[in-house]
Amino acid sequence: xxxxxxxxxxxITATDILMWVIGGALVIMIIMGSxxxxxxxxxxxxxxxxxxxxxxxxxxxxALIAMGYTLVYGVLRMINFAHGEVFMSGPYTAYFVAAAFxxxxxxxxxxxxxxxxxxxxxxxxxxxxxxLLERIAYRPLRNAPRLIxxxxxxxxxxxxxxxxxxLYGSGFQAYPTVRMLxxxxxIGGLRILKFQVVVIVAAALLLAGLYSFIQATxxxxxxxxxxxxxxxxxxxxxxxxxxxxxxxxIGGLSAGAAGVLYALMxxxxxxxxxxxxxxxxxTAAVLGGIGNIxxxxxxxxxxxxxxxxxxxxxxxGLGIVAxxxxxxxxxxxxxxxxxxxxxxxxxxxRLAVKKA
Amino acid sequence: xxxxxxxxxxxxxxxxxxxxxxxxxxxxGMVQSFAPRDIVNHVIHMGHTLLLLVAVxxxxxxxxxxxxxxxxxxxxxxxxxxxxxxVFLILFVAAGxxxxxxxxxxxxxxxxxxxxxxxRETAPGAILVIMAGALTGLFAGLLFLLPQSMxxxxxxxLSSIIxxxxxxxxxxxxxxxxxxxxxxxxxxxxxxxxxxxGSLVLGVFIAAGLAxxxxxxxxxxxxxxxxxxxxxxxxxxxxxxxxxxxxxxxPQILGLFLSEVLTIVGLYVLLGLGLNIVIGYAGLLDLGxxxxxxxxxxxxxxxxxxxxxxxxxxxxxALPFVIVMGVMSGVLLGTPVLKMRGDYLAIATLGFGEIxxxxxxxxxxxxxxxxxxxxxxxxxxxxxxxxxxxPQEIYYLILAxxxxxxFISTRLRDSRIGRAWMAVREDEDVAQAMGINxxxxxxxxxxxxxxxxxxxxxxxxxxxSSVYPHSFNVMISINIVCLIIVGGMGSxxxxxxxxxxxxxxxxxxxxxxxxxxxxxxxALVVVMLVRPEGLWPEAVRRRxxxxxxFENGEAMPPEPSKPG
Numbered sequence: 001x002x003x004x005x006x007x008x009x010x011x012i013t014a015t016d017i018l019m020w021v022i023g024g025a026l027v028i029m030i031i032m033g034s035x036x037x038x039x040x041x042x043x044x045x046x047x048x049x050x051x052x053x054x055x056x057x058x059x060x061x062x063a064l065i066a067m068g069y070t071l072v073y074g075v076l077r078m079i080n081f082a083h084g085e086v087f088m089s090g091p092y093t094a095y096f097v098a099a100a101f102x103x104x105x106x107x108x109x110x111x112x113x114x115x116x117x118x119x120x121x122x123x124x125x126x127x128x129x130x131x132l133l134e135r136i137a138y139r140p141l142r143n144a145p146r147l148i149x150x151x152x153x154x155x156x157x158x159x160x161x162x163x164x165x166x167l168y169g170s171g172f173q174a175y176p177t178v179r180m181l182x183x184x185x186x187i188g189g190l191r192i193l194k195f196q197v198v199v200i201v202a203a204a205l206l207l208a209g210l211y212s213f214i215q216a217t218x219x220x221x222x223x224x225x226x227x228x229x230x231x232x233x234x235x236x237x238x239x240x241x242x243x244x245x246x247x248x249x250i251g252g253l254s255a256g257a258a259g260v261l262y263a264l265m266x267x268x269x270x271x272x273x274x275x276x277x278x279x280x281x282x283t284a285a286v287l288g289g290i291g292n293i294x295x296x297x298x299x300x301x302x303x304x305x306x307x308x309x310x311x312x313x314x315x316x317g318l319g320i321v322a323x324x325x326x327x328x329x330x331x332x333x334x335x336x337x338x339x340x341x342x343x344x345x346x347x348x349x350r351l352a353v354k355k356a
Numbered sequence: 357x358x359x360x361x362x363x364x365x366x367x368x369x370x371x372x373x374x375x376x377x378x379x380x381x382x383x384x385g386m387v388q389s390f391a392p393r394d395i396v397n398h399v400i401h402m403g404h405t406l407l408l409l410v411a412v413x414x415x416x417x418x419x420x421x422x423x424x425x426x427x428x429x430x431x432x433x434x435x436x437x438x439x440x441x442x443v444f445l446i447l448f449v450a451a452g453x454x455x456x457x458x459x460x461x462x463x464x465x466x467x468x469x470x471x472x473x474x475x476r477e478t479a480p481g482a483i484l485v486i487m488a489g490a491l492t493g494l495f496a497g498l499l500f501l502l503p504q505s506m507x508x509x510x511x512x513x514l515s516s517i518i519x520x521x522x523x524x525x526x527x528x529x530x531x532x533x534x535x536x537x538x539x540x541x542x543x544x545x546x547x548x549x550x551x552x553x554g555s556l557v558l559g560v561f562i563a564a565g566l567a568x569x570x571x572x573x574x575x576x577x578x579x580x581x582x583x584x585x586x587x588x589x590x591x592x593x594x595x596x597x598x599x600x601x602x603x604x605x606x607p608q609i610l611g612l613f614l615s616e617v618l619t620i621v622g623l624y625v626l627l628g629l630g631l632n633i634v635i636g637y638a639g640l641l642d643l644g645x646x647x648x649x650x651x652x653x654x655x656x657x658x659x660x661x662x663x664x665x666x667x668x669x670x671x672x673x674a675l676p677f678v679i680v681m682g683v684m685s686g687v688l689l690g691t692p693v694l695k696m697r698g699d700y701l702a703i704a705t706l707g708f709g710e711i712x713x714x715x716x717x718x719x720x721x722x723x724x725x726x727x728x729x730x731x732x733x734x735x736x737x738x739x740x741x742x743x744x745x746x747p748q749e750i751y752y753l754i755l756a757x758x759x760x761x762x763f764i765s766t767r768l769r770d771s772r773i774g775r776a777w778m779a780v781r782e783d784e785d786v787a788q789a790m791g792i793n794x795x796x797x798x799x800x801x802x803x804x805x806x807x808x809x810x811x812x813x814x815x816x817x818x819x820x821s822s823v824y825p826h827s828f829n830v831m832i833s834i835n836i837v838c839l840i841i842v843g844g845m846g847s848x849x850x851x852x853x854x855x856x857x858x859x860x861x862x863x864x865x866x867x868x869x870x871x872x873x874x875x876x877x878x879a880l881v882v883v884m885l886v887r888p889e890g891l892w893p894e895a896v897r898r899r900x901x902x903x904x905x906f907e908n909g910e911a912m913p914p915e916p917s918k919p920g
Contacts, residue, residue, distance in 0.1 A: 013795065015691050015694055015795055018691050019691060019692050022691075022692060073699075078699075079699050079702070079703075096459070096460045137881050137885070140885055141884065141885065141888075144884075144888055145888075147635075147641060147841065147845070148841075148884050148888045149884075150641070150699075150702070151837070151838060151841045151880060151884055152880065152881050152884040152885070154834055154837075154838065154877075154880065155838070155876075155877045155878070155879070155880025155881040155884065156877060156880075156881055157877065158873045158874070158876055158877030158880070159874060159877030159878050159880075159881060160877075161873070161877075162384070162871065162873045162874035162877065163380070163384055163874060165384075165870075165874075166383065166384025166385050166386070166463060166870075166871070166874065167383055167384060167461055167462070167463070168460065168461070168462060169462040279706070279710075279830075282703060283703065283707070286700065286703050290699070320720045322718065322719040322720065323720075325714070325717070325718045325719060325720075326714060326715075326718055326720070328710060328714050329710070329711045329714040329715060329718075332707035332708070332710050332711050332714075333707075333711060335703070335704065335707045336692060336704055336707055336708070336711075339692070339693070339696060339700060339704050340692050
């Protein structure tokens, strides 16, 4: 017994204790805040349900974007910082098609066909941008030290933002509303906004499609092989360069789709719209364990839920004014907590402390 | 593939790339918004210069990459490439004049088409533009065929004319402020662009200087080398002395606006030097560095501003607390991320930076931190009756800070702890096996960097007399990381060069601010692709990144081109 105590004493350092203190304080704060909020009963069940649905919708968009980060991280071991701009490029380009459909009345007479067209154009643009990005900016840096591709990605991110600003102008563009998606459905006495359901269902279908593509097809298998071990994959006859390009294409496709869903939800597009969702989606990918595909999905949903429920649940009860302003702080605090207590992410392998 | 195809391939490919780039430049609006500004009055304006530069560069590369390297083929390829750029532009104009592109692409205006075709209709314009492209290509091809020394004598004067034209609004008032020298500015410049005779004389003057240096430079260098050690030392010392004197009188020479730019660059140099310890020496990619800058600014504001009324220290009284707070927050934020590496570290620190900004911005902490309105009425620093009020005075404060920080970082770099940091940067596991205390080394790096950052935050707060949460967004962190990497990781002159290039230049070209980040992003990508070790790298790092050159028996690394 005394021996175990001594061993434990030796293993624990001051930094560990500090970390546990920080983490413990946060956890206590969360518990106190939640109980206080629930005890005060300022929010009814319907409020919580609304938060939940909004969080799921937001989270499924994050999950779609996070797929791009995680796939690229898998094959290249790099943060594609410009992925947020890949996400922006699609819906911004498709906006002009959507606006044209709206003006001609086609959007209201054939909503499904025109939405499909908008999706196709957005996805094509995003994946084209992602493909070019890899081809021009990242491929020459395949064997460079790790920081260099990251800086290139940051540069590419600015470049793309301002190219699109130059091309399409710097103002906010209001996305046309689809009349079919306005209003709400009543389900068992609960009111659900239609477009939120559509966003959740569409994202779920896309995620399922992506997952089965990666798991079941030959190309998906090849991509997984490349992310496992490039050299071995190329010895097995896999064209590594082509698989990396394909990965970027797939990441672009899902980002473009996520972009249209985002535009439908928030009803506007802007050249800077990709930056914050990009950061959040990256956070989601890390939360789930970067490089891990189901992890990215879970991380996205988790982040979306925490962001929509967290401020009211944790902070309201502590008497904090305007808790909704702090939703991003909650998201990033979650990230730091997860990294402290489970540095591998929720589903990840131990990548954070392993040299990748 | 046929032989015929392969010898023309380079010309066609480069021409097409150049054409796409040129059309893109037109579409993002750069060409048209640069057009009102003449480089040489009534001869050429910046919009055309931009397109010409694209065509020249692509044609030059076409000539350089021509395979097999035949003189005539190289020349033909560069002409072809230049002409193709012209063809692309004219196709764009033809498309734009027949279909209204403006619904989608806001910059595709009739004015732009007129600029491209020199104000002509499409058909005669086509001949002109393609001719111009081909001539540009011819010029680039001839340039390629010149021997290296001659090439420099052609390129540097031409580019200095362009630089003089671009920076005319800065050079003109600066020269004009110098009483007797003002006639030079009157003679060189018109109200829009250089005069024709002025640009000719400037070009010839610089070319003559270059020719002289290429002939006699070796003799000067030789005589320096043959000086005795003592003489060389005194020469170097007097050089340093001259530099110090120059730095001291700099704001007086430059005037108010340029001094303001200098102070901004100086602040970024301070920040960069601090982060250089974290990233450059210890190899910890910290994307939340702005947090410490914000902490420094806010602690200064809380301690000195009468607006909040908690304390009323003077700037100097607050400074020790600011730095101690900075160091403490460095340790505090550094501890949780000690075990993380690489990308995880980057995202966690980025998260910290955002958390700090969001907290400062929130209504919750408003009574203490001022919320979105920030904190105002921060007193100016003063020293024995000398108040650091305007940019010309703040400059000295920043200069003193920079010199201090440069001194500390050089000493740290050469010390035991500096070597420990570099060992950690190269390989953590090996460093630990060699007996380096990883926790201590990393925390010390975070703490030192944070201390420097808090110092610059304090200066920033007194410079602006107020602090706002919006000054501390993630872009600042990213800017600093970029200037370190572009300047050269771990290199102190690199930080200065990086700050001058990434912060100073865009400040000078404020009127083109719309394209600032576009150019900035493109520059980052290009620097990383072409010169990953940075503009002014540390010797060790340059060797690491160019290992192949050394293995091939090259004794010395190639001389770095002079940054600027």
